[in-house]
Amino acid sequence: MVERRPLLDVVRHVVLIGGIALVMLPVYVALVASTLSLDQIMTVPMQLWPGSHGLDNYAAVLAHGSERGSSAPVGRMMLNSLIMALVIACGKISISIISAFAFVYFRFPFRRVFFWMIFVTLMLPVEVRILPTYKVVADLGLIDTYTGLTLPLIASATATFLFRQFFLTIPDEMAEAARIDGAGPMRFFRDVVLPLSRTNIAALFVIMFIYGWNQYLWPLLVTTQESMYTTVIGIKRMIPGGDAAAEWHLIMATAVLAMLPPALVIVLMQKWFVKGLVETEK
Amino acid sequence: MEKRALFRSRWLPYALVLPQILVSLVFFFWPAVQALYWSVLLQDAFAAKTQFVWFDNFVSLFGDATYFASFKVTALFSVLVAAIGLSVSLLFAVFADRVVRGATLYKTLLIWPYAVAPAVAGILWLFLLSPAIGIATYALRSVGVDWNYYVNGDQALMLIVIAAIWKQISYNFLFFLAGLQAIPQSLVEAAAIDGAGPARRFWTIVFPLLSPTAFFLLVVNVVYAFFDTFAIVDATTQGGPAGATQILVFKVYEDGFKAFDLGGSAAQSVVLMVIVIALTVVQFRWVERKVQY
Numbered sequence: 001m002v003e004r005r006p007l008l009d010v011v012r013h014v015v016l017i018g019g020i021a022l023v024m025l026p027v028y029v030a031l032v033a034s035t036l037s038l039d040q041i042m043t044v045p046m047q048l049w050p051g052s053h054g055l056d057n058y059a060a061v062l063a064h065g066s067e068r069g070s071s072a073p074v075g076r077m078m079l080n081s082l083i084m085a086l087v088i089a090c091g092k093i094s095i096s097i098i099s100a101f102a103f104v105y106f107r108f109p110f111r112r113v114f115f116w117m118i119f120v121t122l123m124l125p126v127e128v129r130i131l132p133t134y135k136v137v138a139d140l141g142l143i144d145t146y147t148g149l150t151l152p153l154i155a156s157a158t159a160t161f162l163f164r165q166f167f168l169t170i171p172d173e174m175a176e177a178a179r180i181d182g183a184g185p186m187r188f189f190r191d192v193v194l195p196l197s198r199t200n201i202a203a204l205f206v207i208m209f210i211y212g213w214n215q216y217l218w219p220l221l222v223t224t225q226e227s228m229y230t231t232v233i234g235i236k237r238m239i240p241g242g243d244a245a246a247e248w249h250l251i252m253a254t255a256v257l258a259m260l261p262p263a264l265v266i267v268l269m270q271k272w273f274v275k276g277l278v279e280t281e282k
Numbered sequence: 283m284e285k286r287a288l289f290r291s292r293w294l295p296y297a298l299v300l301p302q303i304l305v306s307l308v309f310f311f312w313p314a315v316q317a318l319y320w321s322v323l324l325q326d327a328f329a330a331k332t333q334f335v336w337f338d339n340f341v342s343l344f345g346d347a348t349y350f351a352s353f354k355v356t357a358l359f360s361v362l363v364a365a366i367g368l369s370v371s372l373l374f375a376v377f378a379d380r381v382v383r384g385a386t387l388y389k390t391l392l393i394w395p396y397a398v399a400p401a402v403a404g405i406l407w408l409f410l411l412s413p414a415i416g417i418a419t420y421a422l423r424s425v426g427v428d429w430n431y432y433v434n435g436d437q438a439l440m441l442i443v444i445a446a447i448w449k450q451i452s453y454n455f456l457f458f459l460a461g462l463q464a465i466p467q468s469l470v471e472a473a474a475i476d477g478a479g480p481a482r483r484f485w486t487i488v489f490p491l492l493s494p495t496a497f498f499l500l501v502v503n504v505v506y507a508f509f510d511t512f513a514i515v516d517a518t519t520q521g522g523p524a525g526a527t528q529i530l531v532f533k534v535y536e537d538g539f540k541a542f543d544l545g546g547s548a549a550q551s552v553v554l555m556v557i558v559i560a561l562t563v564v565q566f567r568w569v570e571r572k573v574q575y
Contacts, residue, residue: 008480012377013384019374020391023451026406027398029417033409045420095301102298105289114299121310123562127509127531128554131538131547132313132320152309155302172285185289214399216513217535232399236517239405248409255402262397270390277396277453278460 027259034058034253041248057253066238066250072226074254077234081213082261084149084230088212089205091154097197100163101189105175122157126218134221148222149230153215159204162279166200167193203276206269210262231258314555320548339549348525349533349550356529359443360507364500367447367454372496374451375458376484389459396452401513403449404442408518411441431519435526438519442527445514450506454499461495462488501565508557530554 033041035054040047062075102108103115126133133152142148170193178188219230229237235254239246266273321339343349378388395403410418413430422429431438465488473483512531515521521528521536528536534554538547 005480009381012381015377016374016381016388019370020388023392023395023448026403026410026448027395029410030406042415044415045417046415048417095305099299099302102295104285106291106295106298107288108295111295114303117306117311118302121306123559124310124314124555125509125558127512127534128551128558129310129313129317130535130551131544132316132551133309135316136309136313151305155305155310160302168285175285175289179289185291185294188289210397214397214401216399216401216516220516221539232401232513235405236401239517248415251405252409255405258402259398262399263394266394266397267390270393273396274393274456274460277456 030252030255033248034256036249038247038249053249054253057249058257061250061253061257065234066247066254072229072234072237074231074234074257076227077229077231078257078261080149080228081230081232081258083146084215084219085209085212085261087146087150088153088215089208091150092156092159092208093201093204095154096156096159097163097194097201098189100160100167101185101193103160103164104167105185105188118155118157118160121155126153130217130221137222143222144225144228149219149228150212153212153218156208159208162200162204163197166197170196199272199275200279202269203272203279205276206265206273207276209265213262317548317551317555320544321552322545339545340552343546343549343553348528351525352528352530352533355439355525355527356508359439359446359511359527359529360504362439362443363446363450363507363511364503366443367450367503368496368499370447371451371454372458372492375455375462376488378455379459379462392455393452395449396456398449399513400446400449400510401517404445404514404517407441407445407448411444431523433523435523438523438527442511442514442518445518446507446511449514450503454503457495457499458492461492465491498565501561505558505561505565508554508561 029046029048032048032050033046034057036047036051037053040051040053061073062078063073065072065074099114099118103111137143137148137152140148142151174192175188178192183191214232215230216232219228219233220236223229223233231254235251235258238251238254322336374392378385378392381388398406410416411429411431413419413432416429419429429437431441469487469491470483473487478486508529509531511529512535515527515529515532516535519527521532530550531554534547534550537543537550
C-alpha cells in the first residue's frame with residue numbers, strides 16, 4: 001500500500017462486492033429456482049429465497065429427467081460426463097507426456113516433422129472441421145460409444161508443449177546419472193521424470209477435466225441415444241422450445257448438478273488450477 | 283534449448299509419439315484435408331453425384347448476403363465480448379490487487395465461473411432474461427425497458443454477449459491479476475513520492491506495463507468469441523431472431539447438419555481455418571517478442 005486513502009479502500013470493497021454479487025446472481029437464482037415448484041417459478045416475479053421442493057426436484061431429475069422435454073435420467077448423464085471428463089483428462093496427459101519425453105530425450109529422424117504436426121493441431125479446433133470429423137467417426141462406427149466421445153478430443157498440443165518446456169528444465173545431470181547407473185529410458189521416465197512432473201500433471205488435470213466436462217458441440221454430434229447424453233447436452237434437450245413450456249425447476253436443478261463437479265474441482269484444487277491455466281497459455 | 287544427455291533407441295521414440303500422431307492424423311489432419319476437398323466440390327443431398335467446381339462454393343459464399351451478415355454479427359459480437367469483458371475484468375483485477383483484507387476470498391469467489399460450461403452459462407442467463415418469467419426481465423420492465431429477445435435482434439445479441447462475458451470474466455481476471463502482481467512495487471511507490479495520484483499512476487505506469495497481458499487476452503478473447511461460443515448460441519437463441527445472433531461457427535453447423543449443404547459448409551470451414559491460423563500466428567508472434575509500450 002503506497003498511501004492510506006480510507007475512502008478509496010471503501011470504493012474498492014464496494015466495487016468488488018458489487019462485482020461478485022453480479023457474478024453470483026445467475027447461480028444464486030438457479031439455486032433458488034431448483035428448490036421451488038414450477039408454479040412458484042411461474043409467479044412473476046419469482047421469489048428470491050429458497051423453497052421446500054429442492055429434494056423432490058433433484059431426486060426427480062436424477063432418476064428420470066424432465067417430463068415435457070428429454071426424459072433421460074440425469075444420474076446417467078452425470079456418469080457419462082464423468083467418464084468423458086476423466087478419460088479425456090487422463091488420455092491427454094498420458095499421450096502428451098510420453099510424446100514430450102520422446103521429443104526432449106531422443107534424437108530421431110522426422111522428429112521436427114512430428115513436432116510440427118502436433119503444433120498444427122492447435123490451428124484446427126473441432127468447430128472448423130465439424131462435418132468431416134463427424135464423418136470419420138461415423139465411418140469408424142464410433143457413434144454413441146465412449147471411444148467416439150473421447151478419442152477424437154484426446155490429442156493435445158498445449159499439454160505436449162507444457163511437458164516439453166518442463167522437461168527441458170530438468171538438469172542434464174539426472175539423465176546422465178541414470179544412464180551411468182544403467183537405467184534405461186523407460187526406467188528413467190518412471191523413476192525420475194514422472195515424480196518430478198507431479199504438480200504439472202495435477203495442474204493439467206484440473207484444466208483438462210473441466211475442458212472434458214464442459215464439451216458441448218462434440219457430444220451433441222456423436223450421441224444420438226439418450227443413454228449416451230452428457231449432462232451439458234441433457235440440459236439443452238430439456239428445453240422443448242418456447243420457454244413457457246419449459247420445466248424450469250427441473251432444468252435449473254440439472255444446471256446446478258452440471259456446474260457442481262467442475263466448480264468443486266476448481267475450488268478444491270485452486271492452487272493447481274491457477275498454475276495450470278497460466279502455464280498452458282504460455 | 284536442447285538436451286545434451288540423450289537416450290538412444292531405434293524404435294522407442296516412435297512408439298512414444300505414435301498415439302499422439304495417430305490421433306492427430308485420423309481426427310485432425312484427415313478431416314481438415316476432407317474439408318479442403320469438399321470445399322471445391324458440388325454434391326447433391328444424397329451424395330449420388332459429385333462435381334468438381336473449382337472455387338464456385340467460395341464465390342457463392344462471398345456473394346451470399348446471409349454469410350456477409352453472419353460475418354458482421356460475429357465481428358460485432360467478438361468486439362463487444364472482448365472490449366466489455368476485458369474492461370470489467372481489469373477493473374476487478376486492479377481493485378483486487380490492492381485489497382489487503384479478504385483478497386483470497388474475493389479471488390476464490392471470482393474465479394469459479396470458469397468451471398461453468400458455456401451452454402450452462404447461456405441457460406442461466408436465458409432463465410434470468412426470459413421474456414415471460416425472468417426476474418431480470420421483470421426488473422427491466424419496471425424501469426420501462428421492453429425486453430423480448432424473441433423478436434428483438436439487438437436484445438438477442440445482448441443476451442449472448444452477456445452470457446459470453448460472464449463465462450470469460452474469471453479467466454481474464456486471473457491473467458490481469460497475475461500481470462499486476464508482476465509489476466515492481468518500487469515503480470508505483472516512486473511515482474507516489476513524485477506526487478502522482480492513484481489514477482495517474484494507473485494510466486502512466488500500471489497500464490502500459492500491463493499491455494502485453496492485455497494484448498494476449500485480446501487475442502484469446504477473440505478466439506473465444508469466434509469458436510467457443512457455439513454452445514451459448516445453440517443453447518439460447520439458436521441464431522435467431524432472423525439471423526441476428528447467427529455467428530460464423532453456428533452457420534457452419536446449421537448449413538452442414540441441418541441443410542446438408544456439404545460444399546458450402548466445407549467452404550465456410552476453410553474460411554474459419556484461415557482465421558484461426560491468422561489468430562494463432564499473431565498469438566505466437568506475441569510470445570516471441572512481447573509487446574512493449
